[in-house]
Amino acid sequence: xxxxxxxxxxxxxxxxxxxxxxxxxxxxxxxxxxxxxxxxxxxxxxxxxxxxxxxxxxxxxxxxxxxxxxxxxxxxxxxxxxxxxxxxxxxxxxxxxxxxxxxxxxxxxxxxxxxxxxxxxxxxxxxxxxxxxxxxxxxxxxxxxxxxxxxxxxxxxxxxxxxxxxxxxxxxxxxxxxxxxxxxxxxxxxxxxxxxxxxxxxxxxxxxxxxxxxxxxxxxxxxxxxxxxxxxxxxxxxxxxxxxxxxxxxxxxxxxxxxxxxxxxxxxxxxxxxxxxxxxxxxxxxxxxxxxxxxxxxxxxxxxxxxxxxxxxxxxxxxxxxxxxxxxxxxxxxxxxxxxxxxxxxxxxxxxxxxxxxxxxxxxx
Ligand SMILES: [Ca+2]
Ligand SMILES: [Ca+2]
Numbered sequence: 001x002x003x004x005x006x007x008x009x010x011x012x013x014x015x016x017x018x019x020x021x022x023x024x025x026x027x028x029x030x031x032x033x034x035x036x037x038x039x040x041x042x043x044x045x046x047x048x049x050x051x052x053x054x055x056x057x058x059x060x061x062x063x064x065x066x067x068x069x070x071x072x073x074x075x076x077x078x079x080x081x082x083x084x085x086x087x088x089x090x091x092x093x094x095x096x097x098x099x100x101x102x103x104x105x106x107x108x109x110x111x112x113x114x115x116x117x118x119x120x121x122x123x124x125x126x127x128x129x130x131x132x133x134x135x136x137x138x139x140x141x142x143x144x145x146x147x148x149x150x151x152x153x154x155x156x157x158x159x160x161x162x163x164x165x166x167x168x169x170x171x172x173x174x175x176x177x178x179x180x181x182x183x184x185x186x187x188x189x190x191x192x193x194x195x196x197x198x199x200x201x202x203x204x205x206x207x208x209x210x211x212x213x214x215x216x217x218x219x220x221x222x223x224x225x226x227x228x229x230x231x232x233x234x235x236x237x238x239x240x241x242x243x244x245x246x247x248x249x250x251x252x253x254x255x256x257x258x259x260x261x262x263x264x265x266x267x268x269x270x271x272x273x274x275x276x277x278x279x280x281x282x283x284x285x286x287x288x289x290x291x292x293x294x295x296x297x298x299x300x301x302x303x304x305x306x307x308x309x310x311x312x313x314x315x316x317x318x319x320x321x322x323x324x325x326x327x328x329x330x331x332x333x334x335x336x337x338x339x340x341x342x343x344x345x346x347x348x349x350x351x352x353x354x355x356x357x358x359x360x361x362x363x364x365x
Contacts, residue, residue: 027077031056034084038062038096043070049108051080055088059097066102068125076107086113086136094119095136099145101125111135117161122147122179128156130345135160139175140194148181155188155345161195162223168195168230173215180205188347189213190337193222195230198256202264203240210235211249212347212365214337219257219281232257234280238266243290245269252353252362254278254334260302262286269293276353276362277302278332287313294318298361300326319360327355 026041028034029050035058037047043066066072076082086095095113096105099121106129110117113136120126122145133140133156140158143151158173173191176184177200184206191198191213198215201208219232234253237246245268252275253260260277263270267290276298277284284299285307292309296317299306306320319326330351339348347365354364 030054035060038074041072041074043067043072043102046073046075048075048077049080049082050077051082053083053085055085056095057088059089059093060084060095061097061099062103063099065100066125068102071102071104071125071127072100073104073106074108075105081109082107083109083111085111086117089114091115097121098123098126103127104129106130108132109134110140113137115163116140116142118142119144120148120151121145122181123151124148124181125150127151128153130155130341132157133161133173134158136171137161137165138163138170139172139196139200140191141173142175142177143179143184144175144177145179146181148176148179148184150181150183151185153186153189155341155347156186157190157341159190159192159194162230163195164223164225166229167225167227168219168221168223171195171230172197172200172236173218174198175200175202176204176208177202178204182206184208186210187212188345189215190347191215191218193217193220195219195221195223195228197231197233197236197258198253199234200236201238201244201246201266202236203242204238205242205244207245207247209247209249210251213251214347214364215251215253215256216334216337217255220255230257232281233262233264234258234260234277236262236264237270238264238268238290242266243268245271248272248275250274250362252276252278252364253280253284254353255280257281259286260284260299263288263290263292266290271295272297274360274362276300276364277306278329278353283308285309296360298326298355300329317360324360327357327360330354330356
């Protein structure tokens with residue numbers, strides 16, 4: 001042995017140097033390959049999914065972590081269209097479940113789930129870019145659990161979700177519920193035509209930031225459910241006794257069955273700036289008990305009125321405040337809000353609910 005070592009010092013050295021994490025790129029084009037690739041991914045794995053519709057028969061899932069410098073990536077191959085369809089899953093199952101850190105998931109549609117489409121539990125540092133969660137049997141996209149930090153949901157489309165078993169009571173576009181963790185961001189989302197709320201932060205004890213997001217048409221009974229129980233808030237910003245200063249910037253709510261924006265019993269100093277609430281079925285802004293800070297918001301044609309505010313609410317520059325005028329909308333035709341996104345995933349260009357004002361309301365982009 002000693003003679004061997006003396007004869008091959010370079011080989012010994014090589015044996016002592018840790019092998020770098022493999023950065024394998026895996027291209028998959030069958031459901032079996034997709035299932036296996038997700039289950040066996042490790043830091044640095046890039047899974048590229050060829051165009052087509054995949055029908056898993058069990059939840060796609062992983063507990064393997066990437067790292068901040070060696071993420072695990074799940075993405076469509078090139079510009080191909082990838083749909084993962086839950087129609088063949090058992091009742092109650094999700095399509096995609098991560099309990100993991102530093103994954104990037106991009107350019108994939110998750111549709112027809114029997115239950116929630118995508119659930120990320122106690123995830124850190126995940127990025128969700130240009131994904132769709134549609135027509136499922138519970139909330140489209142969910143972040144949940146303690147230790148949920150530094151996650152970004154960018155350009156999510158989440159619509160048509162409906163939990164028939166509960167008559168629509170639970171299916172939100174995006175649910176960030178039952179947990180905690182800082183620095184979570186939702187940006188560029190369209191959350192619409194879901195049976196319950198567009199965005200729901202029930203029982204979440206850390207601040208969440210939402211920006212450039214549209215929440216519309218939620219809580220309308222589109223399923224001929226005679227016991228329909230959806231709430232239909234555009235932005236439901238609390239619940240279960242939490243007091244949290246969430247931040248909502250430059251976003252809009254319209255055509256929701258309930259309130260456009262509501263504290264939902266959250267007594268924290270929620271900050272809402274440059275948003276628009278239009279034609280919602282209840283109040284534009286409902287902040288009856290907490291200490292929200294409402295600035296430069298625009299409420300028009302909401303059934304119950306512009307804004308309910310407790311005496312602790314700070315209100316400035318909103319169109320219900322003294323001396324602030326209500327600018328005219330350039331358009332109240334929402335058709336273009338449903339258009340395809342830009343090639344970079346950005347919201348479609350629209351004049352809907354724009355006013356040209358630089359001092360009040362959402363800019364709708
Ligand atoms: Ca509900
Ligand atoms: Ca809800």
